[in-house]
Amino acid sequence: MMVDLEKDATTGFEKVILREPRGSSAEILLFGGQVTSWKNERGEELLFLSSKAIFKPPKAVRGGIPVCFPQFGGQGSLEQHGFARNRLWKIVESSSPLPSVDSDKFSLINNSTKAIVELMLTPSEEDMKIWPHKFELRLRVALSSGGGLTMTVKVNNKDTKQFSFTFALHTYLSVADITEVRVEGLETLDYLDNLKSGERSTEQGDAITFDNELDRVYLSTPSKIAVVDHEKKRTFVLKKDGLPDLVVWNPWERKAKQMVDFGDDEYKYMLCVEAAAVEKPIVVRPEEEWTARQELSAVSSSYSSGPLDPRRVLHGSSKEHLPQYQASIISRFSLRLFAVMTLMCSSRNPNIKKS
Numbered sequence: 129m130m131v132d133l134e135k136d137a138t139t140g141f142e143k144v145i146l147r148e149p150r151g152s153s154a155e156i157l158l159f160g161g162q163v164t165s166w167k168n169e170r171g172e173e174l175l176f177l178s179s180k181a182i183f184k185p186p187k188a189v190r191g192g193i194p195v196c197f198p199q200f201g202g203q204g205s206l207e208q209h210g211f212a213r214n215r216l217w218k219i220v221e222s223s224s225p226l227p228s229v230d231s232d233k234f235s236l237i238n239n240s241t242k243a244i245v246e247l248m249l250t251p252s253e254e255d256m257k258i259w260p261h262k263f264e265l266r267l268r269v270a271l272s273s274g275g276g277l278t279m280t281v282k283v284n285n286k287d288t289k290q291f292s293f294t295f296a297l298h299t300y301l302s303v304a305d306i307t308e309v310r311v312e313g314l315e316t317l318d319y320l321d322n323l324k325s326g327e328r329s330t331e332q333g334d335a336i337t338f339d340n341e342l343d344r345v346y347l348s349t350p351s352k353i354a355v356v357d358h359e360k361k362r363t364f365v366l367k368k369d370g371l372p373d374l375v376v377w378n379p380w381e382r383k384a385k386q387m388v389d390f391g392d393d394e395y396k397y398m399l400c401v402e403a404a405a406v407e408k409p410i411v412v413r414p415e416e417e418w419t420a421r422q423e424l425s426a427v428s429s430s431y432s433s434g435p436l437d438p439r440r441v442l443h444g445s446s447k448e449h450l451p452q453y454q455a456s457i458i459s460r461f462s463l464r465l466f467a468v469m470t471l472m473c474s475s476r477n478p479n480i481k482k483s
């Protein structure tokens with residue numbers, strides 16, 4: 129396992145590179161704490177990064193996995209998606225003893241089964257003027273020996289009063305042809321439609337497919353979602369914890385043309401699936417810590433990694449024989465029962481603890 133710190137020759141941005149012996153790798157910019165590349169063992173890029181991406185602060189970089197904090201989207205007093213994605217983060221020295229970046233390239237061998245780096249963002253005086261809360265935001269990125277990419281986020285409240293925020297890991301997946309892509313695991317869920325001023329609707333169909341602009345926040349989603357790329361015969365599996373919502377976004381043709389940092393036809397080759405906490409802001413009291421995690425893996429589409437949706441576990445395959453409306457009613461009833469039982473078991477967010 130190797131962890132390198134380099135200065136990108138083209139952009140001048142500093143980046144950490146994680147490599148594992150079988151060939152997979154990941155790159156993380158200190159600007160934005162943003163993963164901009166994740167490659168499998170054959171060296172194929174799994175994340176989308178726009179050819180028109182602008183590497184010039186304070187513009188956020190279009191692609192990879194921007195961190196949206198302390199605000200998701202445009203609802204709030206801050207800039208769209210918050211400021212974390214266009215600030216310079218620091219490496220937490222204890223995570224990987226990386227030397228300074230004065231010479232061209234440094235390497236070290238990490239003997240664990242994962243190549244890991246931990247980055248941190250704390251507010252500057254300027255940040256405190258727009259969001260007056262002392263916090264520590266940590267992002268740990270780990271590349272496992274199988275090539276899976278795990279991102280663990282921690283927010284510590286270092287202040288004397290509580291604060292709340294919304295959050296997303298804005299993952300841009302690279303796909304071969306968006307019209308041949310299917311998202312599984314969101315069937316029958318409620319969502320907020322950003323194209324209809326956040327109007328609430330319920331997903332009726334089967335898996336989600338794409339033939340137009342789509343911008344939705346799916347609510348209380350299962351911990352495992354699959355994005356099937358038929359053309360590439362590849363399935364992305366996204367597992368998450370502490371991030372109940374899932375944003376699904378593709379700008380399609382018209383919006384693509386309006387974005388200066390996005391190619392006119394690049395919408396065909398990307399899909400954003402964003403593990404998020406949007407509907408219910410996270411509240412963290414002084415000296416408390418909130419943790420969330422996302423695990424990404426890319427497997428051949430013939431691979432089955434087990435049931436996606438907890439409702440399918442409850443009903444087994446018999447649900448498939450029920451008329452669709454009946455199956456959907458039972459699903460929703462079970463979900464509500466599950467939600468009530470969960471609420472009864474814990475009234476506090478299980479992802480928050482004393483730091």
Ligand SMILES: O=P(O)(O)OC[C@H]1O[C@@H](O)[C@H](O)[C@@H](O)[C@@H]1O
Nearest residue numbers: 208209298322343344375377402
């Ligand atoms: O252009 P930005 O600020 O990176 O945002 C891109 C998109 O991000 C998505 O998360 C939002 O749901 C969209 O509404 C938004 O257009």
